[in-house]
Amino acid sequence: MKSNNILATDLDGTLTRGGDDPIKPQVKESLLHLKNSGWILILATGRDREYLMRRSDIKWVFDAWVTEAGLAVYLPSDGTYRCFASDEWIMEIKKLTKFPFIIEKENTVAFGIHFLNVVKRELQRIEVDAIFRSNKGLVMLLPEGINKAYGVMEALKLLNVNGPIVAIGDSEIDLELFKVARFKATVANAEEALKKEADYIASQENGDGVTEIIKSLSSQNVSQWLSLQKVDHPRLFHIK
Ligand SMILES: [Mg+2]
CATH class of the missing domain: 3.40.50.1000 (HAD superfamily/HAD-like)
Known part of the structure; x- marks a missing residue:
C-alpha cells in the first residue's frame, strides 16, 4: 500500500x-x-x-x-x-419516485426538506430503513452508516x-x-x-x-x- x-x-x-x-x-x-x-x-x-x-x-x-x-x-x-447499497435497498427507495417531488439520483433519491414527513410515513409503510441527510434544504436518503x-x-x-x-x-x-x-x-x-x-x-x-x-x-x-x-x-x- x-x-x-x-x-x-x-x-x-x-x-x-x-x-x-x-x-x-x-x-x-x-x-x-x-x-x-x-x-x-x-x-x-x-x-x-x-x-x-x-x-x-x-x-x-x-x-x-x-x-x-x-x-x-x-x-x-x-x-x-x-x-454500497444493496440492489434491494435501491429498488425499495426508488419506489418513492411515484411522488412528483422526488428527485431521482443514480442509487437513491432526494427531496425538498418540507416533504420530510410524507417521505418518513411512506418509508414506514413500505418498511425500509434509511437515514436522512440534509444539505441546504435538500434531503438525501442513505443506508445506515x-x-x-x-x-x-x-x-x-x-x-x-x-x-x-x-x-x-x-x-x-x-x-x-x-x-x-x-x-x-x-x-x-x-x-x-x-x-x-x-x-x-x-x-x-x-x-x-x-x-x-x-x-x-x-x-x-x-x-x-x-x-x-x-x-x-x-x-x-x-x-x-
Ligand atoms: Mg457543499
Whole structure:
C-alpha cells in the first residue's frame, strides 16, 4: 500500500459556488499542482456519477469520486464503480419516485426538506430503513452508516493508498469527513458548524478559498503536522 497525502474536497459551495458553476481555471490549476506533487485527490460530493460525467471541469482532476454523499465510489482512471447499497435497498427507495417531488439520483433519491414527513410515513409503510441527510434544504436518503467519510475510506482501499487526509467542505454534511481528517479546512462561506471544527478557515469564498487552503498546505506548520505519525489531539494545532 502506498502512502500519500490525501485531499478530500466537497464540490458545491466549496470548489464552486454550486449549481453548474464550473471550477475556475486557477482553482483547477492549484488542484493539479498538488496532484503532480504526489497528492491523491478525492472529490466527495452529494452529486451522482451520471451528473459528474457530464461536467468537463472535473475530468482528469480527481483520483476518485465519492458520489451521493458516500453511497458510491468511482475511479475515473479505470472505470471501477462501487455502490454500497444493496440492489434491494435501491429498488425499495426508488419506489418513492411515484411522488412528483422526488428527485431521482443514480442509487437513491432526494427531496425538498418540507416533504420530510410524507417521505418518513411512506418509508414506514413500505418498511425500509434509511437515514436522512440534509444539505441546504435538500434531503438525501442513505443506508445506515453511509456518509462521505465512509466513501472516502472505501475509495482509499480501491486506490490502495493511505496517508493523512486533508478535508475541505462548506456544510454540515461534510462534518463526518472532518472526523477522519488530520487537517480540516473550510471556505469563508461555510456554515458555522463547520467553521467551529475547522483547523483553518480561508478568508476567501468557494474555489478561491480552496486555492488559499492548498497554498497553506505547503507552509512549514501544516506540512509538519501532516507528517506526524499519529493524531492525538488535532485541536492542539490551530492556525486560524
Ligand atoms: Mg457543499
